[in-house]
Amino acid sequence: MSWYPVPIPSQAGRSVLVTGANAGLGFFTAARLARAGAHVTLSGRSPERLQAAVVALRHRMPRAAVDTLVIDTSSLESVHAGVERLLDRAPLTSVVLNAGMVHTPGSRHESVDGHELVLATNVLGHFALIARLLPHLAAGARVVTLGSLSTRLSTFRVDDLELRRSYDAWRAYAQSKIAATSIAFELDRRLRRAAEDAAEAVGAASATPRVHSVVAHPGYAISGRTPSVPGVSAPPRIDRFLDALQAPFAQGKHRGAEPVVHAVVADDVEGGQFWGPRFLTKGEPRLATPTRTSRDPRIGARVWAFAEEATGVRLDARQVGS
Ligand SMILES: NC(=O)c1ccc[n+]([C@@H]2O[C@H](COP(=O)([O-])OP(=O)(O)OC[C@H]3O[C@@H](n4cnc5c(N)ncnc54)[C@H](OP(=O)(O)O)[C@@H]3O)[C@@H](O)[C@H]2O)c1
Numbered sequence: 103m104s105w106y107p108v109p110i111p112s113q114a115g116r117s118v119l120v121t122g123a124n125a126g127l128g129f130f131t132a133a134r135l136a137r138a139g140a141h142v143t144l145s146g147r148s149p150e151r152l153q154a155a156v157v158a159l160r161h162r163m164p165r166a167a168v169d170t171l172v173i174d175t176s177s178l179e180s181v182h183a184g185v186e187r188l189l190d191r192a193p194l195t196s197v198v199l200n201a202g203m204v205h206t207p208g209s210r211h212e213s214v215d216g217h218e219l220v221l222a223t224n225v226l227g228h229f230a231l232i233a234r235l236l237p238h239l240a241a242g243a244r245v246v247t248l249g250s251l252s253t254r255l256s257t258f259r260v261d262d263l264e265l266r267r268s269y270d271a272w273r274a275y276a277q278s279k280i281a282a283t284s285i286a287f288e289l290d291r292r293l294r295r296a297a298e299d300a301a302e303a304v305g306a307a308s309a310t311p312r313v314h315s316v317v318a319h320p321g322y323a324i325s326g327r328t329p330s331v332p333g334v335s336a337p338p339r340i341d342r343f344l345d346a347l348q349a350p351f352a353q354g355k356h357r358g359a360e361p362v363v364h365a366v367v368a369d370d371v372e373g374g375q376f377w378g379p380r381f382l383t384k385g386e387p388r389l390a391t392p393t394r395t396s397r398d399p400r401i402g403a404r405v406w407a408f409a410e411e412a413t414g415v416r417l418d419a420r421q422v423g424s
Pocket residue numbers: 121122123124125126127128145146147148151173174175176177199200201202203204223248249250251279319320321322323324355358
């Protein structure tokens with residue numbers, strides 16, 4: 103019997119922002135949460151592609167509570183403009199940092215802000231987004247960062263995050279995912295410290311962080327194993343054929359989204375955890391083991407300091423609102 107989809111509790115009353123939600127894992131994450139009753143803000147860089155995703159969702163769920171927000175994560179100006187629009191709304195109960203360049207360019211490009219483009223898109227935009235949003239998240243909110251198995255398959259040059267010394271497409275992707283994961287775990291540590299300090303200040307015995315930072319990865323999730331969604335995903339037949347050959351170790355993006363959905367909704371999830379598929383590249387969600395590098399507090403602190411400098415935004419984990 104198929105494990106998919108994993109039943110999830112009602113999300114009525116919850117509000118979630120998903121970046122890169124017009125396609126791939128972000129779309130299926132948004133769809134599952136909307137189906138469960140959450141209000142979902144689909145964010146992406148193209149208003150047309152976002153609209154197509156909303157039409158696709160509404161086609162299946164006419165009463166889905168969804169809206170859109172344009173944020174190009176490679177541009178700090180776009181991130182700040184998007185945040186301004188979120189600050190007027192009710193506090194978010196979760197943010198899914200999903201947007202990402204997966205097919206990275208063969209040569210080094212820079213973002214409008216002058217940062218290596220993959221780093222800017224996959225890491226720096228999300229850092230600035232969370233830095234600005236953190237004080238406005240609901241108590242108990244979760245920040246879910248998309249990790250990747252690629253973090254196991256690459257070394258990490260923390261002294262060359264901009265890849266100025268040597269660039270290749272694979273390193274750009276893997277480094278960006280290691281940096282994103284490292285920041286997520288550093289955020290968890292800082293949120294815990296802030297909670298302990300706050301508890302100590304009032305003589306409280308226990309300290310629960312008011313926001314939880316979790317990492318989830320989809321295993322190996324490919325288009326050719328993904329259902330067609332008109333206007334959103336329509337893998338050509340050749341992709342379906344070729345990707346079927348990978349079926350023993352790959353899954354569709356709808357299934358790959360399940361560990362992400364689990365990280366957003368499940369009761370057994372805590373900050374600092376890493377969730378992924380049961381069989382590493384595919385399968386139902388289960389707790390996984392992150393790499394030592396991505397958990398290393400010294401590396402986390404360095405990537406964090408770099409991100410603050412590169413974005414010009416300070417992320418203060420003590421400013422967590424309710
Ligand atoms: N698929 C996997 O096996 C796998 C494995 C590990 C981790 N991941 C992670 O999962 C996430 C989603 O991957 P995916 O496989 O679903 O990729 P995908 O199908 O290519 O979707 C990527 C999404 O990110 C958006 N995006 C790209 N650049 C953006 C930008 N500058 N600003 C805003 N949005 C942007 C894309 O929007 P456009 O349509 O506008 O390009 C799209 O909505 C990524 O973070 C990736 O690293 C995926």
